[in-house]
Amino acid sequence: MSSAEEFAKRNIPGFNISELIERMKTEEGKRLLNLTREEFSEFHKNNELALNEKWRKDQQRLKSKFCYRNSIWSGGEEIKFKFSDWDVNRQSNPQAAHAIAKQAYTLATELLTDSFNVTMYGKSGTGKTSLAIAMLTKIHEESGKSIMVVSTAELSSLLADQYTYQKTKEKLDDLKRALTEVDVLLLDDFGTEGGIISDLKPVRRDLQNYLYQVANGRFQGKKTTIITTNNVDKHFVQMYDPKIISRLVTKNKDHRILFNDMKDVREV
Ligand SMILES: Nc1ncnc2c1ncn2[C@@H]1O[C@H](COP(=O)(O)OP(=O)(O)OP(=O)(O)O)[C@@H](O)[C@H]1O
Ligand SMILES: [Mg+2]
Structure with missing residues (x-):
């Protein structure tokens, strides 16, 4: 031999x-x-x-790729944003803009090794989605945790489409797996599916069931969900079963980012 x-x-x-x-x-x-x-x-x-x-x-x-690939962007357009893109001078109160980015940065740093939910409240165009994506990007780059972005409004349309298209139904099953498994999920614009604030309606049963399964899986797996929203807590209970809200929306004040001092800076 x-x-x-x-x-x-x-x-x-x-x-x-x-x-x-x-x-x-x-x-x-x-x-x-x-x-x-x-x-x-x-x-x-x-x-x-x-x-x-x-x-x-x-x-x-592989899991990271699978989850991010299953992201559902508002209008189908991927958004990239880093903390270094945050310009405090876009706001009339730069100190407040600095403070809010600092809070988001500190929470993202904690999320490198910890896991908890975060809710970002504020009016339209104040920078919630941008800062949430900056948090996800930092977490993924520095800890390797998987990330995913889902526009709640687009998810709601997908659920409505499943009765017309078999392919959508199949996509929703894949999506549910990614939504449940991903380490850090951004549920963007949570609450828009309830309609206008002065006339909020309970969200469709199929979306509630779907989100309950996701929220419960994530809660049991101790995963992080970041929500951006134009609503406040009292609106959520008009739209969703309390079981969903208690699993998705944090009660910890330190994990709530309030954009009250921010103005709408969206350019049209
Ligand atoms: N401080 C900032 N520095 C740089 N760009 C900003 C800043 N604030 C907001 N923007 C830009 O303004 C636009 C609106 O911001 P963004 O989409 O994050 O707002 P939003 O609070 O999520 O709004 P909505 O509630 O309508 O979803 C985006 O193009 C974003 O990149
Ligand atoms: Mg947004």
Whole structure:
């Protein structure tokens, strides 16, 4: 038996025979051939640990891609925004604009290692979605946690479409898996599906059922949900079953970001 075959017979997981033969020609390969049984078993154990770690990272990367790919953007357009894009001078009160970005930044830093829900309240055009996306981006880049953005209004239309299109129904099943599994979910514009504030209606039963399953799965898995909304808490109870609200909307004051001092800066 050639030494290459002998080396290959040691059957190190993660390498095929031709790779092993190539490896055998290297200094490391020669060193491995001369290992005692105990030394080889130690090498084998470490090799397996390294492979398990690589497998775990690969799985995390795949999950990350699957979740982000399933994002549903408002109007179908992906938004990119980082904390460095936040311009305090867009607001008439730059100190308040600085303070609100600082609060979002601090919460995003805590979310690198912790998990809790965040709600961002405020009028239209004040920068809620932008800062929420800056938080998600920082969390993903610095901790590798998976992220996903879902426009609640678009989700509501998808649920309405499922009775017409079989494909939409299939998409909703994939989407539910991503929505439940993703580490950090942004539910953007939560509450718009209840209609105008002066005439709020309970949200359709199918959307409530769907969101309940997602909210419950996320609550049990201790995942983070960030909500942006134009509504306040008393509106939510007019639209949704309290079981959904208690799982999605934080009661912790420190985890609520209020955009009350921000003006509408959207350019039309
Ligand atoms: N401080 C800021 N610096 C730079 N751009 C900003 C700032 N505030 C808002 N913008 C920009 O203004 C526009 C509106 O902001 P954004 O969509 O985040 O508002 P919103 O509060 O989510 O509004 P809505 O409630 O209507 O969804 C976006 O193009 C956003 O990038
Ligand atoms: Mg928004």
